[in-house]
Amino acid sequence: MEHRQENRERDERLDQEIDRVLAGDSSAPDDTLTAQLAREFARLAAEQARARRSGARGGAAIHFIFYRRSRGGRRSARRY
Amino acid sequence: MHELLPPAEAREVLRRAQAYEERALTRLYQLFSDRIFRFIYYRIQDRPRAEELTNEVFVRLLENVENFRPGGGDVTLALTGWIFTIARNLIIDDYRRQKKRAAEPLPDDDTDLADETLDLDVRLTRADLQIALAQLTEEQQTVLLLRFEEGFTSAQIATMLGKTDMAIKALQRRALATMARLLTLPRADAARTGMS
Numbered sequence: 001m002e003h004r005q006e007n008r009e010r011d012e013r014l015d016q017e018i019d020r021v022l023a024g025d026s027s028a029p030d031d032t033l034t035a036q037l038a039r040e041f042a043r044l045a046a047e048q049a050r051a052r053r054s055g056a057r058g059g060a061a062i063h064f065i066f067y068r069r070s071r072g073g074r075r076s077a078r079r080y
Numbered sequence: 081m082h083e084l085l086p087p088a089e090a091r092e093v094l095r096r097a098q099a100y101e102e103r104a105l106t107r108l109y110q111l112f113s114d115r116i117f118r119f120i121y122y123r124i125q126d127r128p129r130a131e132e133l134t135n136e137v138f139v140r141l142l143e144n145v146e147n148f149r150p151g152g153g154d155v156t157l158a159l160t161g162w163i164f165t166i167a168r169n170l171i172i173d174d175y176r177r178q179k180k181r182a183a184e185p186l187p188d189d190d191t192d193l194a195d196e197t198l199d200l201d202v203r204l205t206r207a208d209l210q211i212a213l214a215q216l217t218e219e220q221q222t223v224l225l226l227r228f229e230e231g232f233t234s235a236q237i238a239t240m241l242g243k244t245d246m247a248i249k250a251l252q253r254r255a256l257a258t259m260a261r262l263l264t265l266p267r268a269d270a271a272r273t274g275m276s
Binding site for chain 2 (some may be wrong): 008009010011012015018019022033034036037038040041042043044045048
């Protein structure tokens, strides 16, 4: 029971740490391995997001999918 | 707090999408296509296949949107959860079809190692992260990608996946603990054997 409570507290602390790092707070009061990994994960996700903003992925397929769906019915939508 | 689409707008877009209005369907595509692509690509590491599966997600959305019922809660989260669930199912089907099953996921790691204040002492690369991520269960991968890549809160992910907030927080910590172990043990082994 006590162990479960400890786990919950650790879950909660880590979740708050992730909220902080995702909000860009690098003050990092928690220095456990999981918190360090969370910060690395957030850093890489942010880097990736910046890269995405400078070069959007192409993806005009949707118009074709919709076109096929509206013209040819449900199954033909698969032949995009 | 992640705000993908205000609930009132989500309700309206969904209503119009269910009537197959092209502008509403296009809006859904614009909102979700990159997110879904990223989610799939992170998992399967094959860009052309990820593109195909992303398109397939939207085909399935088209086929089923008229029957989708968001329930009484947050429409945005219900819709987001539904679309990501389509993507998850397609990824699982794709693994099965290709008989390229991912390595058996490691058991949850709840050891104290991950809570020690050791220094991870390295800037990880995306490849490091992807390799470690691939060792997790499907559910753990989903939670971490929604949390870190998409910026949803634990409470939002819980709503999207139909779980409790506590369950998501526990999944999240065990997933990160497993990854931390995977990312630190090789270095510990290398140090023990005198290699760097």
